[in-house]
Amino acid sequence: MPAAANSDLILLVREPIDAPALIQYVRAASDGAIVTFDGCVRNESRGHRTLYLDYEAYETMAIAKMSEIAGEIRAKFSIDRVAIAHRLGRLEIGETSVFIAVSAPHRPAAFEACRYAIDTLKRTVPIWKKEYFEDGAVWADGELPPAPQDTASSKRAS
Amino acid sequence: MGNSAPNIRVKVLFFGRLKEIAGRGEDLLDLTEGAPIETLFARCVAQQPELARYRTSLVASRNQEFAAWSTPLHSGDEVAFLPPVSGG
Numbered sequence: 001m002p003a004a005a006n007s008d009l010i011l012l013v014r015e016p017i018d019a020p021a022l023i024q025y026v027r028a029a030s031d032g033a034i035v036t037f038d039g040c041v042r043n044e045s046r047g048h049r050t051l052y053l054d055y056e057a058y059e060t061m062a063i064a065k066m067s068e069i070a071g072e073i074r075a076k077f078s079i080d081r082v083a084i085a086h087r088l089g090r091l092e093i094g095e096t097s098v099f100i101a102v103s104a105p106h107r108p109a110a111f112e113a114c115r116y117a118i119d120t121l122k123r124t125v126p127i128w129k130k131e132y133f134e135d136g137a138v139w140a141d142g143e144l145p146p147a148p149q150d151t152a153s154s155k156r157a158s
Numbered sequence: 159m160g161n162s163a164p165n166i167r168v169k170v171l172f173f174g175r176l177k178e179i180a181g182r183g184e185d186l187l188d189l190t191e192g193a194p195i196e197t198l199f200a201r202c203v204a205q206q207p208e209l210a211r212y213r214t215s216l217v218a219s220r221n222q223e224f225a226a227w228s229t230p231l232h233s234g235d236e237v238a239f240l241p242p243v244s245g246g
Contacts, residue, residue, distance in 0.1 A: 039246050055245070056173065056174065057245070058171065058173055058219075058222075058238055058240065060222055061219060061222040061223075061238070062245075064222050086245060086246075097245075097246065098245065098246050118246060121245060121246055122243070122244075122245060122246040123243070124243070125243060125245050126173065126219075126238070126240050126243055126245075127243060127244070127245025127246075128173060128174035128241065128243060128244050128245070129244045129245070130174075139174050139175045139241070139244070140244035141242065141244065142241065142242030142243045142244030143242050143243060143244075144215065144216070144217055144242045144243075145217050145224060145240070145242075145243055146224070147217040147218065147224040147225065147226065148224060148225060148226040148229075149226055150226045150227055150228040
């Protein structure tokens with residue numbers, strides 16, 4: 001897995017995400033574009049009015065997986081800097097749960113890398129949200145991350 | 159059958175709904191050197207049978223990397239059972 005560069009900013013936070021600071025972080029004189037993704041808490045889920053969300057993470061692995069994503073987009077696209085922040089704990093409607101900023105000399109790479117980063121994050125980073133409604137709470141339907149399959153060589157005789 | 163006495167200790171972590179079902183976020187379990195993750199999960203099921211029905215809808219990790227169920231375990235390993243992720 002490509003390693004993230006030291007310049008990548010990867011954060012899990014329990015306070016509101018400081019989006020302007022992340023944008024400023026990726027900005028450089030050699031960049032002609034910064035693309036951002038702001039994931040925010042919606043007020044409904046499949047017809048039910050959402051009151052708030054509560055996020056939890058396997059923190060050490062989540063940081064590792066987010067760093068891998070930064071490394072992957074750096075390997076795939078001609079980008080400059082990457083900042084990825086995810087918030088944990090209770091979030092109210094409209095608040096930002098995840099923010100990604102990618103800078104690049106030219107905009108196509110920044111758009112593609114930002115899209116790739118959020119799509120991959122939602123599939124592979126061990127973070128979970130519980131949705132609270134007026135009549136109860138449920139763990140959100142999620143995606144099962146792709147895991148290595150059992151193979152004959154890794155199988156142990158039993 | 160490997161029936162040798164347990165000689166390694168591994169840490170197991172539960173998240174999301176699995177944590178609620180297990181009634182705890184982490185545990186320490188003693189196994190035999192080289193036992194696969196599958197065996198560790200079976201041990202957890204023995205303690206909390208309701209976990210069994212989640213076997214096909216979760217993935218395992220060993221030391222913060224996704225891992226196959228046949229992955230052999232060693233002393234000090236950290237294994238997590240991860241329900242479908244829903245970050246973002």
